[in-house]
Amino acid sequence: xxxxxxxxxxxxxxxxxxxxxxxxxxxxxxxxxxxxxxxxxxxxxxxxxxxxxxxxxxxxxxxxxxxxxxxxxxxxxxxxxxxxxxxxxxxxxxxxxxxxxxxxxxxxxxxxxxxxxxx
Numbered sequence: 405x406x407x408x409x410x411x412x413x414x415x416x417x418x419x420x421x422x423x424x425x426x427x428x429x430x431x432x433x434x435x436x437x438x439x440x441x442x443x444x445x446x447x448x449x450x451x452x453x454x455x456x457x458x459x460x461x462x463x464x465x466x467x468x469x470x471x472x473x474x475x476x477x478x479x480x481x482x483x484x485x486x487x488x489x490x491x492x493x494x495x496x497x498x499x500x501x502x503x504x505x506x507x508x509x510x511x512x513x514x515x516x517x518x519x520x521x522x523x
Contacts, residue, residue: 410494431468438465 418426441447441464450466451459458465484493 431471434466434471435468438463
């Protein structure tokens with residue numbers, strides 16, 4: 405697949421100010437409420453990196469500086485390849501519409517590979 409065939413939509417739905425406000429609220433939620441982590445191994449890893457006070461059972465509270473570090477360390481693009489090794493999709497927008505992962509299609513082996521069910 406050539407670069408000219410890649411779909412790269414540019415959608416701007418929120419103002420820069422609103423994006424910053426949402427990000428600030430997200431940082432507060434991650435630091436105070438935290439997230440549920442179902443993997444004991446992941447909880448141990450968080451405790452080793454963030455300190456044992458950050459982990460209580462399956463709840464992990466992530467400080468803003470750790471979130472900011474992760475955002476800077478994350479790749480700016482993600483390539484998705486088919487089973488034959490050909491790149492089929494390049495994501496570089498960071499935008500994911502909806503509240504669940506997209507349904508993936510592999511027409512050679514399965515008609516539809518759905519994302520997880522809605523809750």
